[in-house]
Amino acid sequence: MPIVxxxxxxxxxxxxxxxxxxxxxxxxxxxxxxxxxxxIVIFEDVERENWAVAGVLASQPP
Amino acid sequence: MPIVxxxxxxxxxxxxxxxxxxxxxxxxxxxxxxxxxxxIVIFEDVERENWAVAGVLASQPP
Amino acid sequence: MPIVxxxxxxxxxxxxxxxxxxxxxxxxxxxxxxxxxxxIVIFEDVERENWAVAGVLASQPP
Amino acid sequence: MPIVxxxxxxxxxxxxxxxxxxxxxxxxxxxxxxxxxxxIVIFEDVERENWAVAGVLASQPP
Amino acid sequence: MPIVxxxxxxxxxxxxxxxxxxxxxxxxxxxxxxxxxxxIVIFEDVERENWAVAGVLASQPP
Amino acid sequence: MPIVxxxxxxxxxxxxxxxxxxxxxxxxxxxxxxxxxxxIVIFEDVERENWAVAGVLASQPP
Structure with a gap:
């Protein structure tokens, strides 16, 4: 039953x-x-350009 | 209102x-x-290589 | 394999x-x-106070 | 802590x-x-052909 | 169309x-x-006891 | 970065x-x-009455 x-x-x-x-x-x-x-284990690849921390996309230059 | x-x-x-x-x-x-x-109905295609049951990816040879 | x-x-x-x-x-x-x-079919009950359309919670008086 | x-x-x-x-x-x-x-803010692009409203995919001709 | x-x-x-x-x-x-x-904007309250960072639940004493 | x-x-x-x-x-x-x-690891408890396999809720008598 678990879904991860x-x-x-x-x-x-x-x-x-x-x-x-x-x-x-x-x-x-x-x-x-x-x-x-x-x-069940499901992997989802999330592109850096779709992932932001602290309001900044991981694909943005620092 | 429902989202499927x-x-x-x-x-x-x-x-x-x-x-x-x-x-x-x-x-x-x-x-x-x-x-x-x-x-709303949303479909998500999940590749076999991203889906595991019983600890084995669906893309792995048996 | 499908999860709904x-x-x-x-x-x-x-x-x-x-x-x-x-x-x-x-x-x-x-x-x-x-x-x-x-x-697999999974139901998730979402309270009206947690669901907004057009920027207004479904629990807010009109 | 919030994930959006x-x-x-x-x-x-x-x-x-x-x-x-x-x-x-x-x-x-x-x-x-x-x-x-x-x-954290995560974006997910969902193709029109995977998104239906009122039972009709957004990619279907009207 | 966006769901947040x-x-x-x-x-x-x-x-x-x-x-x-x-x-x-x-x-x-x-x-x-x-x-x-x-x-659409949907809020999900996640209890501290269901949220771990660095392998430690947010409800665990430090 | 991973969210589980x-x-x-x-x-x-x-x-x-x-x-x-x-x-x-x-x-x-x-x-x-x-x-x-x-x-980050997040746990979601899903009640048996909200979880169906083979079209039958896990809370339904067999």
């Missing part, structure tokens, strides 16, 4: 996402007592 | 999305008593 | 949500060719 | 997004009393 | 949310050239 | 959420090479 959603800047490899999905699922199953089959 | 969000793997045609939007909106209007004009 | 999320003001009964979940799932399965077991 | 998410059709320039991020962050900081550094 | 979603810890008054909705909508309309009627 | 969102049925203790936040953050930092300070 990970928003990050682009740039992670498939291997990194696979490893993250594996470790996060294991953590949810172990700590929250769910089953692996019911645990 | 549909996350699926890519591959649905425009015709399928149009039909889904039509049927879902009709269901919401009829069952939840909203108006069509205030009902 | 329905945001509405509170006030729908359990029977209405059950019917919506049934009809939306059927639509997704039929039109987008998914399986029922992999189709 | 703005979903719009594509077509806004980087300058428009930068200005929106700046003004929204300023509003949140001033009105909700947060700090700029803890305020 | 603001996630914050609880504690903001209705007056603060009303003011935020008004100012954010004005910003979106002015900068992104949308109409007020099509601009 | 965990949707689960209610029932997890604060200790379980704290442990999940700690482990997930550690995984993201280690595998995706982010900093702890920029990693």
């Amino acid at each position: 959603r990970v928003e990050m800047w682009p740039g992670r490899t498939q291997a990194q996402k696979a490893e993250l999905a594996r470790v996060i699922t294991e953590a949810v199953v172990t700590i929250a007592h769910t089953t692996p089959e019911s645990t | 969000r549909v996350e699926m793997w890519p591959g649905r045609t425009q015709a399928q999305k149009a039909e889904l939007a039509r049927v879902i909106t009709e269901a919401v209007v009829t069952i939840a008593h909203t108006t069509p004009e205030s009902t | 999320r329905v945001e509405m003001w509170p006030g729908r009964t359990q029977a209405q949500k059950a019917e919506l979940a049934r009809v939306i799932t059927e639509a997704v399965v039929t039109i987008a060719h998914t399986t029922p077991e992999s189709t | 998410r703005v979903e719009m059709w594509p077509g806004r320039t980087q300058a428009q997004k930068a200005e929106l991020a700046r003004v929204i962050t300023e509003a949140v900081v001033t009105i909700a009393h947060t700090t700029p550094e803890s305020t | 979603r603001v996630e914050m810890w609880p504690g903001r008054t209705q007056a603060q949310k009303a003011e935020l909705a008004r100012v954010i909508t004005e910003a979106v309309v002015t900068i992104a050239h949308t109409t007020p009627e099509s601009t | 969102r965990v949707e689960m049925w209610p029932g997890r203790t604060q200790a379980q959420k704290a442990e999940l936040a700690r482990v997930i953050t550690e995984a993201v930092v280690t595998i995706a090479h982010t900093t702890p300070e920029s990693t």
